[in-house]
Amino acid sequence: MTSAWDADDSPLGFDLGAAIDPAVLDRQIIDAVARRIHQKMDDYEAYNFTAKQSIALNIFFDLAQEFPQLEHLYAVCLLIPKLFFDIECNLYVLDSKSGAIRRCAYRCMDADAGEIGDLPFPQRTVVRDDRLFIPIKGNHELISQLPFTPREDVFGMLEIYPADQLSEHDRLFFERYANRFGFQLHNRILTNKNKEHLLFIRSLVKDIGHNVIVPNIYFKLYYKRLRSKIDLLKFFEWKLKQFFENESQPVEDLPAAKDKLLRDLGYVHEGLMDQYRQILTHYEQTSLFLETLLRRSHFEEGRYVLEKRACNFKKQVIDLQMERYRPRFEERGIEVDTSLGGVPDQEIEVVVDIGLISQVYANLFSNAVKYTREVVDAASGQRRRFISFGWERKENFFGPGRDGIKLNVFTSGPAIPPETAAHLFEEGVRGENASGEYGTGHGLYFIREVVRLHGGVEGYEATDLGNNFFFVLPMDPIV
Template sequence: MNDAKKSADVYSIKTKDALGVGVHLISEVGPEELLIIQRRVHEKMDDYKGYSFSTVEKRALMIFFDLAQEFDKLEEFFTVCTSVPKVLFGVDCRLYIAIGKDEFVPVGGTEAKSPICTSVPLEKEFKGGHLFIPIRGNHDLIGQLDFKPSGDVIGCFEIYNFNDLSDHQSLFFEKFVNRIGFQLHSKLLRRKGQEHLEFVRNLVKDVGHNVIVPNMYFKLFYNRLRDRIENIQKLSDELDSKSSGEIKNELNTLYAGLVSQFNEIHSHYEQTSLFLETLLRRRHFEEGRYIVEKRPCNLLKQIIEPQLERYKSRFEERGIRIDMSMGGVPDREVRIVADVGLISQVYANLFSNAVKYTREVVLHNGSHDKFTAYGWDHLKKFFENGWDGLKLNVFTSGPPLSLEDSEKLFQAGFRCENTGSEYGSGHGLFFVRQVVELHGGKVGYESGERGNNFYFILPFGPE
């Protein structure tokens, strides 16, 4: 038996598969790799002997390792990183995370109101009683982050309130921060993977809610189209028994119906294609989140009217009047830069809800009305940065929602008490909130005397 075979036998592990049948897993580590690893073990033994860490310092490393495994949430891990030096050595510290190339934000610290460093060094530095130690990620895994950090630095650890810093203390804290780096990079990648998976799950719901369910109407369109084609065939069979005038009138009626049906199907096809192209962009899957592609647009012509046209026949079927009393959206290039596909789906969700939940109300004069309305309001300096807001409203007549329901409207999976037998997944308004917040806006609800106003506010910035 040769040496390689002996090495493989040493690493042969007997286990059981799902059926309970014994199987062998052979390690792929060969004799050369085995020698390298064993040599590194001895080198680390010599290193730690040379470090001469005290009992408290060794205990700090062990406690940090144990707690880093125990506390699973990233925010809890940040607190563990700063709490261990504080409790065991009485020093204050702060953890910074890179959010872009050479851009860092504090994510945890032992003092809430202490000054925060605005410029984090990329190399170890001791200045004015503050020790800064960069946190470097795994070079082979850096490409999995959302950006390429300078020098593979994914964060920085600041320790302060030192009167003096010995070489031994500097070495210990450097080794401590090295352990933070390994755990931090692993946890960041894990969170990114979880967020990516959650995005895909939500995307499946978005496609189902905004594309697959509306596509059921294609069946209705084609059934109506088939009926009109059959009417043409019947008319052909009756040619001998009808006058030319009667035939001409019926042909005109059939022609007008076919043209109307064609336009409805074509409009539905265009919007379905837009939604699919928007939801299934390649970058969404690569980034694990919606990537907003903004451009200037005519809000009325490019977004609202196409969606209103899609739902027009359904409003008519349910006897819902379209009211313009809230003030129509201007027919011009408004100062909104938006993702046309995503904002179109926001209106599609709001109009779809309006079809399902608009109810009849009694007006002051005793007459009955059943209507939905859309419009806009210009809000001066609405956002914190001083930008104006464009408040876009979709109002439905009917009884106001309860306070409890109104507070949960935009949560995932929530459906109001008044939904009755109407089909719904509770995902539409959650999708609205997601898209609007991606645009830097806000969503909201207002109850009124005659019904309910669902609105969203988008930044309405300078030219």
């Protein structure tokens, strides 16, 4: 007699993927389920559980459905043996995110015992030092969907003590109890994983919209400008034709007319090259962002998976984004002044995901285009609209021997009120100066998520002349 399906058997005993007539399939499903019901009836008759044991199982099933969090399920698992049978127990499971072994605490005043050292899970029930160790297994058919890979389907252990107070019948009950908990835990982990996947995909859609689709409206502007330069070239082609066909033009006027045509053609050529560079830069960054956001690993894990490598931060991240946004700063009359940013003489090298961090700077510079305002420079008395950017090393920022690099993007204008500033990096929050500017309130939230993935911190500082947005990254060793 068994209480669960054999590891290598399909739950219904046949291949659902085979081509079967629907009526026959329905009959087979009904017959297979009926067989399992009869097997379970035989199993439970053989178990001969006491009334208290049966009630304990029923309450476990009820509460396992009622409480939504994993921690609740752990507490239910541990408290039922204690409250029903005055039995002490410990629960060890593989953490659903890291795969490390975790001891679960249930007393309200106790903190989670956290991750522990290497603790082998038994493959079958054993007794050691007057303690009963019962392996916790999941559904073999769904093991591959777990975010970690357990050994022989075992991803936990229930420890019950003292073992000498347990009869063989008691041990059978707790084995079945651990089996029910294992299936509930497995389903809960998969449910949480699926929820996280859905949340990530929703966030990813926003990231793509904010960092790729919205900026892509500038392609239309660049192509419109390119078309105007091409039309101008066509005009000069006509003028050149007229010049050579005009036999009445005085010979003495030819050098001046020739020089003017050459200057005009040079101007058109320079304009075409400028449009080409802008389109190429925009294309390269759009491609980088799409390749970064649509990595296969993101969808498999249900979260952003960093591909970190050493890079020259100034050349490979900041300069490229500044080149992309400089024309937009110029259009709005915004100066680029690096005198306030703390830029050191030497360049910096850090270990980051270049694609994601580049999008952090793209968001910061995009906000700078929209929200930089005019201020009076106390030093010169002049009215100015400007941004500044740079970086500074922060010794021991992340603990002894772990330096950080603080990266700043400053914009002139009125300071953001403290009550708003405290929530700037939350989803959907926009500053009071956002009126009249298009935005979703997603950019700073994206920055926060990417920076924290890198183990860094994000922040905002008000100054006399405006607002400084910054983030600090660990200076990980370059290997």
